[in-house]
Amino acid sequence: MKLDVLAFGAHADDVELGCSGTIAKLQALGYKTGVVTLTQGEMGTRGNAEIRRQEFETAGEILKLSIHNMLDLPDGFVEVNKANKLKLIHEIREYQPSIVFAPYWVVRHPDHGAASRLVREACFLAGLKKIDTGQDAHRPYKVMYYHSRFEFKPSFIVDITDYHKIKIKSILAYKSQFHNPDMAQYGPDQTLISRPDFLDRIITRDKQYGTYIGVKYGEPFLVREAIKIDDPVAHFGPEYLETIP
């Protein structure tokens, strides 16, 4: 199946936290979307691989994804190596996405940094026809990085106001990862994202990026290359007036 947009995450829930509003919007606009996680989340402090797979499936249904796959790289120890690049090349060639979403490379969790580099390099390598995977070569037009933990100056921000409810619903599909009032707030079973204020922080961040473009909720993206605009007059219409600080 050919996809328009394929989003990669190191773990189930990375994509939902980072860019699921944009994915829901693109799906509603008629594009085919998919998510591939590199690991099965078996090292997660809470839940286990089976629970996380079920949550991943539920989130995928909420986002109406065309495909939703988990690879089997070792959680916590994702490496940038040839074997792993070949696994990603296989996915890229299988789904031939025009656009790929990847985690931003400045990270806290080492898997996210490795995933960022693996995705970028695999997108390039997937276009080299002499790398034989038994599939046609395919190189996506653009890799776009979504917010993971550390801020970046966005290349652009997508208005996700009408899709923010779907984003939150897809995040809450990961019941095992989020706050459970029956568990102690601090201790060995708690993580950064299981704290009671975590979802508030996500919502605040989405509002912050929305403010930058004059809408209620936004998701930031970074591209490494300059963005071409053919007609700056047509592109920057009256709505940009609202975004002047």
Ligand SMILES: [Zn+2]
């Ligand atoms: Zn993660």
